[in-house]
Amino acid sequence: MHVRLIAAATLPAVSGAAIYNRTIADNLRALGHTVDLTTDTAAAPAGIVMLVDGSALPAMSLADLPGAVALVHHPLSLENSPPDLTMKRRETELFAAVRHIVTTSQQTADRLVADFAVPAETITPIVPGLDALPRCPGTGGPTCQILCLAQLIPRKGQDVLLRALSRLFDLDWHLTIAGGENDPVYANGLRALAEELNIARHVTFHPEATGEALEALWRNTDLFALTSHYEGYGMVWAEALRRGLPVVATNTGAVPTLIGPNAGVVCAPGDVEQLSRALRRLIFDPALRRDMAEEAWQAGQALPSWRDQAEKLAAALVPA
Template sequence: MNTLHFLLPGDPDSRTGGYLYDARITAGLESLGWIVHRHRLADSFPFPGAAELSQVGGILASLPDGARVLIDGLALGVLPAVIAPHAARLRLVGLVHHPLAEETGLDEAARHWLFESEKAALAMVRHTIVTSPFTAKALAAYGVPAARVTVILPGTDPAPLAQGSAKGSGNPGLHILTVGTLTPRKGHDVLLTALGTLLHHDWTLTLAGGARDKPTAALIEKLIQDKGLSGRVTLIGEVDSEALAALYDRADLFALASHYEGYGMVFAEALARGLPVLGTTGGAIPTTVPPDAGLLVPPGDVSAFAQALEKLLVDTGLRQRLRQGALRARDTLPGWQDQARAFAQVLETL
């Protein structure tokens, strides 16, 4: 019987791309007969205190020699000193959604420290699994040989095509959906500032995502008021899968101004529903969203985002062409069970 110990910081039920990936892959492993022991680490990662680091050390010390141990990158990157005593006796694997130093909003000192720490930690694991080819290439800068990196994309559940806002009565114009936690990296300030210049067009926006960063949440509320968007924008917080499916179904366009994505699962979910996409070129987004399925502009460029958004608002033909591209991409998206099998194959070779 194959057994895996999985170390994951924070609430495993969090509805973010990284946590959803972790949950679906481990559930897939269990469906294949694996025994998965989940070890919940503190919420404070990637900036843990001494007690939180000691907890991880205790978990690793309690595991038998040869145990397979998967450590989520949110914790792994700051654990080089903790994992060093166990690197030779345990079969350690890293799961990197995106390098910690790429998080938006870090000062240069924090960015440098995270880079060096993650570089040291990655050198100690036997293999690293990443969620996109872009992230695989990014790890070259951390000194990780390509032979020790495997790309396993997130899966995407089959979904019905979005019916759009026109199915309802009293259609208030084009309905835009954005899904992402209220954190600096998601670029919601760029989206809202761009929309503030497009009040002469007929649109509404729903923003779904938990408020994980209080200053960002406060900034978003302020922008909505200052830009006169309160009658157009609805903040609904974090939602479950059923509610999210309903949001996708009544959307006409998916837009997210992320500064960086290690893959961008919500973009793939939009493609699965045949939605035209507006995003950025940040991180792995261009490898997730094909050029015929969406418009991508440089991250952080409010003017470019606004111009692309206006094109999509006024050009029905463009939206239809991108919808056709999304439908083509829809057929290429891998399923979760296949990705779990690929994950299992990597673990079995250690």
């Protein structure tokens, strides 16, 4: 099978969507398929399966989509709050035009059915896979090292995390916020907020990291925290579980089914008080973190591999 996977040129290279696209493409190739990753939105020649990432869908012509499959990480219209109604109408048209839709979580599939009038039988959920990853043993030091790894954009809610931690002035913690500054205004606002809350000495802003620099961040972590307002799946939480780290998350997307009650805590998006109470328990009690780390490790090992998910995608791309 020859697949043309189309994504928008503006899709950040280290976003969950971009990582999913690259990794699933590599695994499809390992299965013997040909995959072209491109930003060219022109219709694919006959005999080539056109798989269109949701980031590129708005730029597509409706006339080119009847034979295509859409890959929806989450609807673009839900990227911000309140939802973009103009984009929602456009996406509703686009979703109706493709022959099939692949989502990266069951929750996104359910959302398309409920809010975008997509027939359930035309959707195949295929969650991200994971490679084998080294276990994070924790630092063992007196300071609870917290890692927040995500793009610096409002949807990721790093400001909520800062506000929650600022209440814990009596505890020994340090937060590393790492990620691309895709929204410089928001990123600068986070630094200003840390100063305003008088916690700047407890917070390190780390640039976007890959390779060994990224592995070093994971190794120096006792607790992973991300307080997104909205996610389709939440690949980085799954990676934290795979690495054996207790997690702090928000009740959004696939998170409630991904994170068991003994592997971390799940709070309501934007609820600073609830989040602060949860963080207090975990920072104060290293034994609780160790117990949750073991549960996280066990849960992480049960998550699917990328090869498994590539096989599912290949089957979903074959025309009925």
